[in-house]
Amino acid sequence: MPTMNIIQAVNDALRLEMRRDPNVVILGEDVGKFGGVFRATQGLEQEFGTARVIDTPLAESGIIGTAVGMALYGLKPVPEIQFADFIFPAMDQIVSEVAKYRYRSGGQYPCPMVIRTPYGGGIRGGHYHSQSPEAHFIHTAGLKVVVPSNPYDAKGLLISAIRDEDPVLFFEPKRVYRAAKGEVPEGEYAVPLGKARVTREGSQVTVMAWGAMWHEADQAAREAADDGIDAEVIDLRSLQPLDIDTLSGSVRKTGRAVIVHEAPRTCGFGAEISALLQERCFLRLEAPIVRVTGFDTPFPYTLENEYLPRAPRILKAIRDVVAY
Amino acid sequence: MRRVRDIEEARRRKGLEASTRDPAKLEREFPLQRVLRDDGSADPAEVGLSDAEILETWRWMVLSRELDERMVTLQRQGRIGFYIGAIGEEAAVFGSVAGLQKQDWIFPSYREHGAALMRGMPLSTFVCDLLGNAGDRMLGHQMPCHEAWRPGNFVSISAPIATQVPQAIGAAVAARIKGDDMVPLAYFGEGATSANDFHTGMNFAGVSKAGVILVCRNNGWAISVPLELQTASETIAQKSLAYGIRGERVDGNDLFAVHNATRRARARAAAGEGATLIECVTYRLEGHSTSDDPRAYRPPELVEPWRKKDPIVRLTRYLEGRGLLTAEGSEAVHAEARETIRKAVEEAEAHEAKPALETLFEGVYAEPLWQQREQLEELRTAIEADPRVAGGR
Numbered sequence: 068m069p070t071m072n073i074i075q076a077v078n079d080a081l082r083l084e085m086r087r088d089p090n091v092v093i094l095g096e097d098v099g100k101f102g103g104v105f106r107a108t109q110g111l112e113q114e115f116g117t118a119r120v121i122d123t124p125l126a127e128s129g130i131i132g133t134a135v136g137m138a139l140y141g142l143k144p145v146p147e148i149q150f151a152d153f154i155f156p157a158m159d160q161i162v163s164e165v166a167k168y169r170y171r172s173g174g175q176y177p178c179p180m181v182i183r184t185p186y187g188g189g190i191r192g193g194h195y196h197s198q199s200p201e202a203h204f205i206h207t208a209g210l211k212v213v214v215p216s217n218p219y220d221a222k223g224l225l226i227s228a229i230r231d232e233d234p235v236l237f238f239e240p241k242r243v244y245r246a247a248k249g250e251v252p253e254g255e256y257a258v259p260l261g262k263a264r265v266t267r268e269g270s271q272v273t274v275m276a277w278g279a280m281w282h283e284a285d286q287a288a289r290e291a292a293d294d295g296i297d298a299e300v301i302d303l304r305s306l307q308p309l310d311i312d313t314l315s316g317s318v319r320k321t322g323r324a325v326i327v328h329e330a331p332r333t334c335g336f337g338a339e340i341s342a343l344l345q346e347r348c349f350l351r352l353e354a355p356i357v358r359v360t361g362f363d364t365p366f367p368y369t370l371e372n373e374y375l376p377r378a379p380r381i382l383k384a385i386r387d388v389v390a391y
Numbered sequence: 392m393r394r395v396r397d398i399e400e401a402r403r404r405k406g407l408e409a410s411t412r413d414p415a416k417l418e419r420e421f422p423l424q425r426v427l428r429d430d431g432s433a434d435p436a437e438v439g440l441s442d443a444e445i446l447e448t449w450r451w452m453v454l455s456r457e458l459d460e461r462m463v464t465l466q467r468q469g470r471i472g473f474y475i476g477a478i479g480e481e482a483a484v485f486g487s488v489a490g491l492q493k494q495d496w497i498f499p500s501y502r503e504h505g506a507a508l509m510r511g512m513p514l515s516t517f518v519c520d521l522l523g524n525a526g527d528r529m530l531g532h533q534m535p536c537h538e539a540w541r542p543g544n545f546v547s548i549s550a551p552i553a554t555q556v557p558q559a560i561g562a563a564v565a566a567r568i569k570g571d572d573m574v575p576l577a578y579f580g581e582g583a584t585s586a587n588d589f590h591t592g593m594n595f596a597g598v599s600k601a602g603v604i605l606v607c608r609n610n611g612w613a614i615s616v617p618l619e620l621q622t623a624s625e626t627i628a629q630k631s632l633a634y635g636i637r638g639e640r641v642d643g644n645d646l647f648a649v650h651n652a653t654r655r656a657r658a659r660a661a662a663g664e665g666a667t668l669i670e671c672v673t674y675r676l677e678g679h680s681t682s683d684d685p686r687a688y689r690p691p692e693l694v695e696p697w698r699k700k701d702p703i704v705r706l707t708r709y710l711e712g713r714g715l716l717t718a719e720g721s722e723a724v725h726a727e728a729r730e731t732i733r734k735a736v737e738e739a740e741a742h743e744a745k746p747a748l749e750t751l752f753e754g755v756y757a758e759p760l761w762q763q764r765e766q767l768e769e770l771r772t773a774i775e776a777d778p779r780v781a782g783g784r
Binding site (some may be wrong): 092117118121123124126128129131132133134135137138139140141142144156159160163164167168169170171172173174175176177208209211232233268296307311377 | 452473498527528529530532533537539540541546547551554555556557558559560561562563564565566567568569573575587588591592594595599600735753754755756757762
């Protein structure tokens, strides 16, 4: 089985889906001849031609607006937004159009597409190359939101997203784009949307994370084990649909929950998970649910390591809730 | 009357700037194309439609006018919540639809209800949408006048301005990829030409060489803001130059001129010659919508000259001049339209006032998420406990 990084896994998924389905098209800035600034679409224009791998002008609302017309007409567009930080010019198209087409037309016009975009900090990118805007889209009914943490899931989730009937925001963790390597099966396989994965079983506390922060959560759980703390770790993988049964089942077992994300804390997705868990696990909780997150600031440049919820800060939270 | 002073000021500014421009050159490049003269005559070689087609289109225009007038009355009576029509702009709407093929997709703005009807949306279904009742094809999900009609390739209407422009380009590119003979048409007003998606769409259209028709109904007003405060360009059509696409400027109250321009644009698009921006110069004779009162910002003397250019009056004059219609025949068609509308309203009002409760959650996703299933159950339980939860409209 070949070893791939996340970029290679994404590229593999795109290639396989484009071979399988002539309606799959890619569009975005620099995605064609150059193969994308992160090289995720490398070689695709050469294989599938400029009609299906389209270098667009530099305008995110145009990329998504064009993709809307394609999706309505029966294509399966996979637009790329070069950095999630630049998705905001396309917010009107995503929030007012993509998310609402099926609903506002009474089901007459579904608008399925997969919007791929690298997100997250830890790459010395400052405000505009580091943000994690997933909560905006989870908050918008009509969209699905997926965040892989490793190459195997990246390929399987992207294949599922492309085959899904609903629009999907596919956030790729650029901090571990190349660092996260793993065995990836050749050929097609699907990792279903809406299924979290328990990556480490434990009995005393549940640590939940997604994307690049799963690696920090996993590291913190390993270090906690050295202290004799038995932590369970869950990689959410899909934020909407959310696998609430796996999360609440785990927290009912452990009685403690630590939620990790790098987006700012206030109204971050951790707040929603925390509310859902207290609704479902109230009588089983041994300690308050804790969030370890980015702070309520724009994403900083120099102090980004302090800002990010890295393993040492997660470890402190694990120790605190177990000692509560 | 501050607004009137603003308009005058804007006009003065334009006058001052005129020395840097060459209006004669613009008139050469983007002449206002007309076929139907004010006296109702037209050069037969330029009419472009058969007598039967003209009569049929005129009937649609009459139905549209009668419908707009009747729906405003229903809104005033409190029977529908909102209405926005196309009074005075019928030639721009029906002339452009008539220039398309049936398979061509329409990306509407929000005044082209006539296009949906002409494409086969039953009138009673349209009225159900206005009522948001159990017969509403949109399941009560949108406010009135935001219809979609897939059987007629009439895409859903949204309120955000100009978002449909890049979407139409996407559909054109999709048709090219699939090898379909399909030329999408997007409608928008002159106000939309200020919005980012107009610029983005024009640019994408130019670069992609997409076969698409972009129809600007330049009716002079975006709610209270006149054209002069919307753009410093002499014309809308000239904006095509900067994006490398074709531009045409037509008398938007002239059915024949609009139809001819659309048909030319369609032929070019189908031949792989790219996009056309068609500026239909027309006028919004009434308020923006039923939520608007133009007396607050628009002096009536600005409107009067345009009432004389009413597109239905002009076309009626043509038909009478050609001996295709008599005054009695015209009145009979108006009366017939009113009766059709009366029946459609009656039929629509016979539906239950509200769609079923579960439609609230229908179509957000292909299949409801667990959150939505839980929330529906929560809502049902709350209604059972206290029926007032479902009360009111």
